[in-house]
Amino acid sequence: MSIYQRIGWRLLAGIVVLWGAVSLSFIGLHFASGDPALVILGGPEALPTPEVLARVREQYGLDQPLWVQYGHYLSRLLVGDLGESYRLQIPVTQAIATQLGATLQLALAAAVLALLLAISVALLTARRGRWLSASVSGVELVLSSTPIFVLSMLLLLLFSFTLHWLPPTGSGGWRNLILPSLTLALPVAALLIQVLRQELDDILEQPFITMARARGLSEAGVRVGHALRHALIPLLTLAGFIFASLLAGSVVVETLFSRQGIGRLLLDAVTNKDVPMVLGITLLAALSYVLINLLVDLLLPWIDPRVQGQ
Structure with missing residues (x-):
């Protein structure tokens, strides 16, 4: 095809x-x-x-x-009219437009942080010994199974109320973005680490990796320059899941950290039974999911030319 x-x-x-x-x-x-x-x-x-x-x-x-x-x-x-919000008495598109930037900022920061954590930890722990993999897997299991609101409260308790390093609420600056993005990123990163490390474990046993080592490449060069590119393909196919996780988590995170955004707007709309607003945000989420998966289909042949012939 x-x-x-x-x-x-x-x-x-x-x-x-x-x-x-x-x-x-x-x-x-x-x-x-x-x-x-x-x-x-x-x-x-x-x-x-x-x-x-x-x-x-x-x-x-x-x-x-x-x-x-x-x-x-x-x-x-069909003409781009999402109706008027029952509660706000303004067009739904206008209400979404005013809050979209804050959510995109949070989601982008969380996605970048999750990917950096996943790639770094997977590269450091792949085929490094059973005890290390087991220890990291235990942490991943805890993070991936901990509810968002529990994780956010633990981070607030540690970094805001105990150490006083970061502000607990607000949308003012980059320091207000750290805890919310970390809350969203940790569970996603935990799952991505598991997927990426399993791929790296398999790829690092392939003949072309042995040949790369035989040519005198360092272990870091082999892992980053050869193995990582092939291992990233499963992560790319999980882009839709990552987006859905970040969007669902933003409802809780934006509320707990008193941030503006689509998630908080959706929660208010559901609470107040604002049907046009809920429908508009649902359509936005579905459209974003479709566009992300289309982008993945475009990028896959570039990353793995074998996909183009399938």
């Missing part, structure tokens, strides 16, 4: 993924979110009259059958 056919099939699959994410979210939210008109008016505490509720339902099209509402929503999506 040529690269163009791979891209075409990936785009087609991406469209199906986007449609499925939007459709399932739309149906699920409308069955579980209660009365949207009541949410728009400020909740039961606003004590709206039946006449006011009826007027709001008519204004937002909520008095129409669900399949009609669904059709109208899809037609608006």
Whole structure:
């Protein structure tokens, strides 16, 4: 299959993924979110009259059958209209745009940190002795199985409240970014280390590695210059998983560390039953996942030319 056919099939699959994410979210939210008109008016505490509720339902099209509402929503999506937030009373695209930068900054910092940790630890521990691998594997298991909120509280307790090295909350500067990004990066890095070290263990036994050593290359040169490039392929295919983990973790991290961002915006939207906002963020997450996997498909033949012939 040529690269163009791979891209075409990936785009087609991406469209199906986007449609499925939007459709399932739309149906699920409308069955579980209660009365949207009541949410728009400020909740039961606003004590709206039946006449006011009826007027709001008519204004937002909520008095129409669900399949009609669904059709109208899809037609608006085709022109890039995600609707208006029930709670904020502004377009969903505007609300997302104001918070997207903070989440991208956090996710990028966490992803870079996770990759650096994974590559460094895997290179240092691959085929270095059973006791070292077992010790590092134990730490990886603890990190990967520890809930995000527990890990964040432990890091806050150590670095903020005990050592007083880093601020506990806020979005002000780079020092405020360290603990949130570390909280997101450690569980992801733990999994990536396991995958990368297993690949390195296998690759370091291959004949071309023996030949590289026979030519007089140092062990560091063999590992970094020859083995690492081949071992990175599984990490690249996990890019979608890494993004999903960072996005899911950002909901907790941005809340605990009092940071602005998409995760906190999503939590507020779910809490306040803001259906258009939840749908907009869901679509953004699905679109990002599709684009990342498309990028992976484009990069794989460059990293491993054998993929191009498959």
